[in-house]
Amino acid sequence: MSEYIGIVYALLGAAAAVFLAGAGSSMGVGIAGQAAAGVISEDPSKFAKVLILQLLPGTQGIYGLLVGFIVLSKIGLLGGSMAEVSVQTGLLILAACLPIGIVGLVSGKYQGKAAAGAIGVVAKKPEQFGKAMLFPAMVETYAILALLITILVVSAIQV
């Protein structure tokens, strides 16, 4: 039983990345979706523009999924031959997954709020779509930084 503890920690890391980042994205997309619905109820012609803005906070969930795949592949779960993972290595993988998990959760929610604000801009001035999109896109920077660190650390861990 004790030989599986390392794997359990590694899986917890993958789960944290997928679950937290996914939760952040679903909150963000939900917030932006409410704003998009508000605009569409008055002006359906803006559907395409507000849909793009609504989808912006969805990327954190994708980053979490990507990290989850990398971890599963690393511990051999995807290939069918499970690697031997020590407790120490398992904990290292768990720690490596936390940046994208936590930053994904927080940035997803706040990117959703920024996207809702941008949708308000598009509702009033559709010609300012490009500028409006930049505001929620700024929040993305920090999710990308967290993803970068997570990938670098997970890749550096020897299994």
Added chain:
Amino acid sequence: MSDIDFTYAVARTRALEVHLFSASTIEQLLACTTYEECLDYLLEKGWGDDDTPRDAESILSREREKAWETVRELAPDMSMFDVLFYPNLFHNLKAAIKEVCTSETNAHIFYEDSPISGEQMMEIIREKDFGRLPQSMVRAAQDAYDTLLHTRDGQLCDVIVDKAALDAIYAAGKAAEDDIIRDYAESVVAVADIKIAVRAQKTAKTAEFMKRAMADCSTISVNDLIRAAGSSMEAIQEYLSGTVYAAGAKALEESTSAFERWCDNRIIETIKPQKYNSDSVGPIFAYAIARENEIKTVRIVLTGKQNDLPVDSIRERVREMYV
């Protein structure tokens, strides 16, 4: 700030704001040469409905109904808008007291878009069942009723009810969680006090009368304002110059209509920051006021055109727009 999520409502409000009349739209309306042309312009802009009679009153009433239908859809809790309904509610109280005490019957004296309709109000006053009224109205209703019955002084009755309305607005503002409602209530009460002072000065009313009519608020000292009004119009201007209502002093110096316009503009200035607020009841509250202001401005233009007033004279009375 309340915990209610306003994301949907604020975004929808932003989309609705696109259709609000701007200063340039009002200019275009002013440029119409006749009253009929103005009506055509409004109908082109989507005012009224297909079955709305082609007259100003019907079109404006329908627009008002549409505005409140939208606000009701947007607002999760209409009690947040109580401060906007108080003037109509207290007007209905005044009208009902006068009808009952004078045993006269006049048509169309009640506002129907009020929490208590004219019919209900008449019933309450006739039966002297003041307990059925909201708490803020009970004492004023009793006082105004007794005063009118014993003194037959309609103006005093008005003063009692109007003061109670201002007190109710101020109290509702103080109790509100959102800054916009608090700021709006403060502005409404302060502007009303200034108006009372100006009119009282012109008609040489006593300090006692003004004290009875004015409501307390944080940005105006009622005692100082009464003292200034008891002295001269210049004294009122001087007092206002030292407050946040300094622009009112300038307007007062300019003309009566400029002052009346400033009174309404001050309210619009109070709500303007809501254009940049993305998550509270503020934008919806501001939209409701902006629609009322828009309808009022269109009414001014239409009345001016109907009476063949010169464009400049109408323009002087035109209110500042929200967008």
